[in-house]
Amino acid sequence: MKIERGIKKQLENVKKMEKSFLTGENFHLQHLLGAHLLEEGRFVFRVWAPNAQAVFLVGDFNDWKDTLPMEKDSHTGIWTIETTEAKVGDLYKYKIRQASGREIMKIDPFAIRFEQRPGDAAELYMIPEKKWKDGLWRGRMKRTNQFRRPMNIYEVHPSSWKHHEDGTPYHFSELTEELVPYLADMGYTHVEFMPLTEHPLGRSWGYQSIGYFALSSYYGTPEDFQAFVEACHLNNIGVLMDWVPGHFCINDDTLPYYDGTPQFEYSDPDRANNRRWGSINFDLGKPQVQSFLISSAMFWIEMYHLDGIRVDAVSSMLYRDYDDGPWTPNHEGGNRNFEGYYFLQKLNACIKLAHPNVLMIAEESSSETQITGMIETGALGFDYKWNMGWMNDVLRFYEMDPIYRKDHFNLVTFSFMYMMQENYLLPLSHDEVVHGKKSLMHKMWGDRYKQFAQLRNLYTFFMTHPGKKLLFMGSEWGQFLEWKFDEGLEWVDLDDDLNSKMQQFTAKLNEFYKAQPALWELEDSYDTIEIIDADNTSETVLSFIRKGKKKKDFLIVVLNMAPVERRDFHVGVPYPGTYKEVWNTEMLEHGGTWTEHNPECTSLPIAFNNYGQLIKTTVPALGAIILKPEKINLRKRN
Structure with missing residues (x-):
């Protein structure tokens, strides 16, 4: 009685999957189509080929001959066969008599493994259930904002x-x-x-x-x-x-x-x-x-x-x-x-x-x-x-x-x-x-x-x-x-x-x-960036600020795209105080020639573009520097 109820339940699930497949609402179609183990030694194969005249399951298990005809559900266009002849590891395909009468071997679109190229037959393969150990990672991803x-x-x-x-x-x-x-x-x-x-x-x-x-x-x-x-x-x-x-x-x-x-x-x-x-x-x-x-x-x-x-x-x-x-x-x-x-x-x-x-x-x-x-x-x-x-x-x-x-x-x-x-x-x-x-x-x-x-x-x-x-x-x-x-x-x-x-x-x-x-915390908002100078075409130097959530958390980026070192170079800054170089692409360790970073800069009360303060520094030829505020007065935004 339990076996009969189990078979009935399986058939009901298949019918539900078939219905949702026809309406485009089955998003786990691999559980319906392809090859599936029914019980030890018995597999079911299903393939969608609505206008085929006939479909045969062929493979290692029957010498690739059309001895295993499949049955068609005229409503869904799905062909099905249950067999005890196939076993795990066998290669298989479907031999399809197409609408025109032409016969051709076709792959299983739902195969989860194929033989190595140049062959393209499907391998009857069962992926064992895995006990994953990545719960901490997945939990952390759920709790944080990806942006x-x-x-x-x-x-x-x-x-x-x-x-x-x-x-x-x-x-x-x-x-x-x-x-x-x-x-x-x-x-x-x-x-x-x-x-x-x-x-x-x-x-x-x-x-x-x-x-x-x-x-x-x-x-x-x-x-x-x-x-x-x-x-x-x-x-x-x-x-x-x-x-x-x-x-x-x-x-x-x-x-x-x-x-x-x-x-x-x-x-x-x-x-x-x-x-x-x-x-x-x-x-x-x-x-x-x-x-x-x-x-x-x-x-x-x-x-x-x-x-x-x-x-x-x-x-x-x-x-x-x-x-x-x-x-x-x-x-x-x-x-x-x-x-x-x-x-x-x-x-x-x-x-x-x-x-x-x-x-x-x-x-x-x-x-x-x-x-x-x-x-x-x-x-x-x-x-x-x-x-x-x-x-x-x-x-x-x-x-x-x-x-x-x-x-x-x-x-x-x-x-x-x-x-x-x-x-x-x-x-x-x-x-x-x-x-x-x-x-x-x-x-x-x-x-x-x-x-x-x-x-x-x-x-x-x-x-x-x-x-x-x-x-x-x-x-x-x-x-x-x-x-x-x-x-x-x-x-x-x-x-x-x-x-x-x-x-x-x-x-x-x-x-x-x-x-x-500052480089990723607000980057889905214009609050993440301020342009210091994007018009210095004569010297070909670009400068801008990247900002984080905290007021003091910002970086000043200066990129020199010319093969000329820019000494005593002026950079506008938003707050008075001192700024420390934290990145320099021309350091010796990076493949450049500089052995020391630029010294710490103290801002001067001189206007530069939209800023009331500036710092003076050296920007390497074809180099980039990044500065970070060290000691600044956040109450005096210029």
Whole structure:
């Protein structure tokens, strides 16, 4: 009797899951579709292929022959089979007789593990339940305001961070031993991985996925990645992952035209084909596809305790004319992709309802849509948006010969005009160090010494400008060569004194950033910054103040973008008193030539711009300094 009641309960749950799947409200769809253990030795397989003529389960267990036909539910389009033939570890696919009668082997879209490339069969795999030990970390994240915390992200492509001598990459079991201590030593608050979902071509860097629920077998097992995340949390490091809901791999045996008709993709070929990236666009307005994608995001967050997701290529989901080639206006005659717009709002609403502390970050390059902020106001509901404008302008400026910089000073000051329009994250990402763009260090003007000086200057500006931070691996020590996805980083660089000191500089800057509330405590408000002088184009020196909650908690930042030392340089200050230099990019320990900091400065009652007091100091050529109030009179604001 108990067994009968149990079976009845299971069937009722299946029916509920099927109903919510059809309406786009099932956000744990992996519990319905895919392969599941019913009882010892017995599995059920379910796959959605509404317009297929027939579907067969094929694999190691039946010599890949169509001896195991599946049954279709005509209402849901889901095909099902229960079998005792399959066992854990077997490889399998679905043989689908498509709507046209064509027969083709297709992957299981809900597989949680695949065989190693170049094969793409699913492996019948059960992830054992983990007893997590990261409760203190997760509890702390719930109790604190993410916008009032430092966030300094180290972006990683896991298989090219380090390689073995034979050329094989590190798995996550090895990254736990080496990358986690490195993140802690370098002072990063978070690590972000380029897509970890299964993908058939390393050259795609993971952005053309086939398995939206599967950790790429190239990186190890799901248990390996769980252990890595736990180790990060035990070391007070958050873990983020890139995720790609806009488009998917074009390979015929994966998701495209799964049942022979537009199933996961738009029915309009112009909307379905992503010509720019050679992939296929999801139909983001289809309820079943919404369930599929939101379930994928939920799965990664819940199965791996991720602290956040960076959604890739948001612009491609928002605008019909984003791609190359012909496009069709929407019903209003415009270029808005309403399906993508409402899907992204739904995605963020669902994630935030279930996991309020999980960070949702958008990689988005336009300014026509409010990306961050409340959905009720028309925004998409993301927590942060990559500030691509800041990144493009600043890198263009630092690549420039200093003789021309005075005429293009707006490239480093323009961001102050719009910096609070969104909650921004400043990215110095992988996209800027590939395809002939040169590494960050190689972009810098001048000889090798000047390049390192400017890189230190750039990173100081990066850390003191409002916005969260992201730096791609290898950039922390100024790797000269561009990033190569199929090789490890140039760790041999660290045998060089300038590279080694650059790495130490970055680590100390990271710790300085975390230790200074003025750099992150109010950065979602204009109260966080005062511009001292953004018009000194003749000398090419920028100065501003970053402020924390406490009146006395502020930093004065001075950046000299010219190869000329500025002696007796005037800087306006808000209060009379003394100011101490706490940061100087040209110190010998950082790779510069200075052996001592500037002496403590006492303000003079001389007007400077909007300030009634100023200090005089020396700013190194191509250098940056930061000063902190030592003894000031807070009652005499000038």
